Amino acid sequence: MRFFIIGFGQAGGKILDLFLGREKESGSNITIKPLAVNTARTDLMGLKYVPKECRLLIGQTVVKGHGVGTDNKLGAKIARDEIDTILNAIDKMGTHDIDAFLIIAGLGGGTGSGGSPVLAKYLSETYSEPVYAVGVLPAPEEGKLYSLNAARSMISLLKYVDNLILVDNGAWKFEGMSLRESFAKINEEIVKRLALLARAGEPVEEESIGEMVVDSSEVINTLRGGGISSIGYATTLVEEKKRGFSLFRRKNVDEFAENDKATKIASLVRRAALGRLTIPCNIRSAERALVLVAGPPEHLDRKGLEKAKLWLEEQIAGVEVRAGDYPTRRTKHVAALVVLANVTDVPRVKQLQRLAAEAKEEIESVEKERIEKTLEIFDEDIEPLI
Numbered sequence: 001m002r003f004f005i006i007g008f009g010q011a012g013g014k015i016l017d018l019f020l021g022r023e024k025e026s027g028s029n030i031t032i033k034p035l036a037v038n039t040a041r042t043d044l045m046g047l048k049y050v051p052k053e054c055r056l057l058i059g060q061t062v063v064k065g066h067g068v069g070t071d072n073k074l075g076a077k078i079a080r081d082e083i084d085t086i087l088n089a090i091d092k093m094g095t096h097d098i099d100a101f102l103i104i105a106g107l108g109g110g111t112g113s114g115g116s117p118v119l120a121k122y123l124s125e126t127y128s129e130p131v132y133a134v135g136v137l138p139a140p141e142e143g144k145l146y147s148l149n150a151a152r153s154m155i156s157l158l159k160y161v162d163n164l165i166l167v168d169n170g171a172w173k174f175e176g177m178s179l180r181e182s183f184a185k186i187n188e189e190i191v192k193r194l195a196l197l198a199r200a201g202e203p204v205e206e207e208s209i210g211e212m213v214v215d216s217s218e219v220i221n222t223l224r225g226g227g228i229s230s231i232g233y234a235t236t237l238v239e240e241k242k243r244g245f246s247l248f249r250r251k252n253v254d255e256f257a258e259n260d261k262a263t264k265i266a267s268l269v270r271r272a273a274l275g276r277l278t279i280p281c282n283i284r285s286a287e288r289a290l291v292l293v294a295g296p297p298e299h300l301d302r303k304g305l306e307k308a309k310l311w312l313e314e315q316i317a318g319v320e321v322r323a324g325d326y327p328t329r330r331t332k333h334v335a336a337l338v339v340l341a342n343v344t345d346v347p348r349v350k351q352l353q354r355l356a357a358e359a360k361e362e363i364e365s366v367e368k369e370r371i372e373k374t375l376e377i378f379d380e381d382i383e384p385l386i
Helices: 009-026 041-045 072-081 083-093 111-126 144-160 179-197 216-222 250-274 302-315 347-377
Strands: 003-008 032-038 055-057 100-106 131-137 163-168 228-237 288-295 320-327 333-343
Touching: 003 009, 003 083, 003 111, 009 032, 009 041, 009 100, 009 111, 009 131, 009 179, 032 041, 032 083, 032 111, 041 055, 055 083, 072 083, 072 111, 072 144, 083 111, 100 111, 100 216, 111 131, 111 144, 131 144, 131 179, 144 163, 144 347, 163 347, 179 228, 179 288, 179 333, 216 288, 216 320, 216 333, 228 250, 250 288, 250 302, 250 333, 288 302, 302 320
Parallel strands: 003 032, 003 100, 032 055, 100 131, 131 163, 163 228, 288 320
Antiparallel strands: 228 333, 288 333
């Protein structure tokens, strides 16, 4: 899946940078075009793997490179004012060989929260390729203002993206870690999932043949129609083959090994679907699903994929389940990715809307009280200048 990935804002830029770093470490040759967009100069300077020519600072005349804080309305205004600059940067890098755009942003802050819906709108109007977004929701304890920002951004994104993949910081808590350490760990988990999704339809290594191939069109068909999606992921370390004599005949050994492989693949997929999702949801509310398994080719199995596919068809609301694998010898693990597309039963979204409504009411009340108290200071009848 050849993505043009735009990391918008601080969180989006960090995730994009980590993605590129992990791909470089793995020696991957998948096609990715990166662009980091921000209003804060220091955030862009802190990136390690995004090439300097792929970093774009916007809003210099307004915020002087210092960012917009948590003001996502200002973030949206700057993105609108400089949308031509952003689109020109994208055009300069070229879009003729990509399958889709992927915007990554934290939805609770200012730049990514405000700017990503604006960019999604113009990308969807300008290009024929689908536009997806990965939106990171703030944890409830981060404050109601962050929840309000996220609700505004999420509602706006859903109008323009072909699919919104949500990640809930609140559901990803790691015991004994600071908030900063938890965020870094969450980013790692996001990158693992995106890295596997990006391998769908990409050429496999020489002498490796996939049991069932998932190409980019199947990813696009899974994510079509808008809505919210959640991603599950599970991995297991492969067992090295032990040398030695066996009391069983070779045929029986081979049959046992094949059945064992199929069971392990099906079990791994179930773990991915029923384990920790990027955003908790009722799996039975998913309209479509996609399964992708990657690992050493001798540990992949078509029967296992078919069993997993049949099981998942029984779990979701719809009947469209696509499945495939990506053989690679660059790892000693087998990993399973499950994309639950267009889920409708997502409790966290309802909670976010409630927190956002409370925040909006409180902000309006505080603002009204502030104005009234300010006017009370001037108890004399003084004529204003203008």
